[in-house]
Amino acid sequence: MITRILKIDRSKFHKRDLMEAAAILRAGELVAFPTETVYGLGGNALDASAASRIYEAKGRPSDNPLIVHIAEISALEQIAEDVPEEAYRLAGAFWPGPLTMIFKKSSLIPSATTGGLETVAVRMPSDEIALSLIRESGIFIAAPSANASGRPSTTMAEHVIEDLDGKIAMILDGGPVTMGLESTIIDLSSGKPLILRPGFIAIEQLIQYIPEIEYDKGLFQQIQNEKIIAKAPGMKYRHYAPKGELTIYEGRPEDVTAAIQNMAAEKLLLGEKVGILTSDESMSQYTIGIIKSVGTRKDPAQIASKLFTILREFDYSDVSIILAESFDEDRIGQAIMNRLRKAAGYRIVKVSK
Numbered sequence: 001m002i003t004r005i006l007k008i009d010r011s012k013f014h015k016r017d018l019m020e021a022a023a024i025l026r027a028g029e030l031v032a033f034p035t036e037t038v039y040g041l042g043g044n045a046l047d048a049s050a051a052s053r054i055y056e057a058k059g060r061p062s063d064n065p066l067i068v069h070i071a072e073i074s075a076l077e078q079i080a081e082d083v084p085e086e087a088y089r090l091a092g093a094f095w096p097g098p099l100t101m102i103f104k105k106s107s108l109i110p111s112a113t114t115g116g117l118e119t120v121a122v123r124m125p126s127d128e129i130a131l132s133l134i135r136e137s138g139i140f141i142a143a144p145s146a147n148a149s150g151r152p153s154t155t156m157a158e159h160v161i162e163d164l165d166g167k168i169a170m171i172l173d174g175g176p177v178t179m180g181l182e183s184t185i186i187d188l189s190s191g192k193p194l195i196l197r198p199g200f201i202a203i204e205q206l207i208q209y210i211p212e213i214e215y216d217k218g219l220f221q222q223i224q225n226e227k228i229i230a231k232a233p234g235m236k237y238r239h240y241a242p243k244g245e246l247t248i249y250e251g252r253p254e255d256v257t258a259a260i261q262n263m264a265a266e267k268l269l270l271g272e273k274v275g276i277l278t279s280d281e282s283m284s285q286y287t288i289g290i291i292k293s294v295g296t297r298k299d300p301a302q303i304a305s306k307l308f309t310i311l312r313e314f315d316y317s318d319v320s321i322i323l324a325e326s327f328d329e330d331r332i333g334q335a336i337m338n339r340l341r342k343a344a345g346y347r348i349v350k351v352s353k
């Protein structure tokens with residue numbers, strides 16, 4: 001299949017620029033498109049065969065459900081059942097935006113879209129291209145992150161081309177996304193509201209609307225054991241992984257820098273090609289290896305937006321080992337460390353003096 005790549009100029013795009021993409025989606029084929037979080041790989045959420053095309057293009061296990069993207073709040077009544085009152089309050093506060101809510105699914109949604117589950121995940125993205133595409137196509141768009149399964153999510157069209165060129169009908173190139181980490185996912189389908197995946201919308205913000213919300217306990221376990229049935233099925237698979245073996249170092253910043261520098265020296269002697277994932281603050285302390293900063297610790301949003309890009313850049317430099325610093329875990333930091341730990345397959349070294 002030849003993948004058509006269409007650049008969309010955000011400063012002057014018109015909905016007619018999306019007509020072709022909308023027609024492709026209505027015909028059951030796939031279009032990758034930007035959202036404010038990461039690029040999504042879209043297909044018609046009501047079409048079971050479009051859902052199977054998504055799984056096939058990504059190489060994703062078909063028990064891992066897809067998020068349904070909508071452009072109007074009224075769509076909720078069509079695709080979900082037993083929507084609690086809190087959901088409308090959360091939607092009022094955070095939609096359109098990086099929040100995904102899980103409800104009992106209606107019979108309109110085929111089980112292929114939800115990986116066989118009786119629940120459906122729903123999000124209204126704020127990206128103008130994404131919203132216009134949903135409206136122009138007149139459908140609900142099922143979209144996982146537009147990366148090959150197991151790889152870091154895609155934050156620019158070039159990443160999507162790397163992973164999916166030749167496998168899907170079209171890629172809409174709207175430039176780099178603004179946030180760079182996927183949406184916060186909350187489960188409202190059972191009595192107990194739970195955060196299944198941290199994101200830009202932090203627990204401190206959610207609590208104001210839904211005081212009893214908690215993190216899913218599975219989030220903090222090392223989900224390497226296949227037998228653990230994680231609430232979000234995607235959580236049990238290896239994720240976000242760069243090609244090099246990634247290890248995270250945790251501890252006091254000066255101890256971490258010293259430990260990484262020592263390990264880099266050791267690995268270089270063994271003939272490994274070593275990458276170091278650092279921050280602007282400590283970058284100058286390293287003298288060996290391929291050193292890449294994800295930005296300043298003073299600006300976690302910047303770190304979030306660069307994380308997946310930097311992981312892919314290590315692949316381009318062909319490193320066999322990546323040694324990473326860790327980052328503060330408040331607010332967005334929760335999401336940053338959640339992705340980084342998964343990318344490392346939970347390989348973590350705790351450094352003390």
Ligand code: TXA
Pocket residue numbers: 035037038039040041064065066067098100102114117119120121123125143144145146181182183185196231232233234235
């Ligand atoms: O920001 C985002 O959410 C991006 C953009 C494209 O919207 N999408 C995204 O989709 O990250 P994906 O498929 O890469 O991650 C969705 C996660 C998976 O871990 C999946 O298992 C979980 O959401 N999920 C989806 N539906 C679910 C459901 N009904 N119950 C539990 N988990 C669900």
Ligand code: MG
Pocket residue numbers: 144145153
């Ligand atoms: Mg994903």
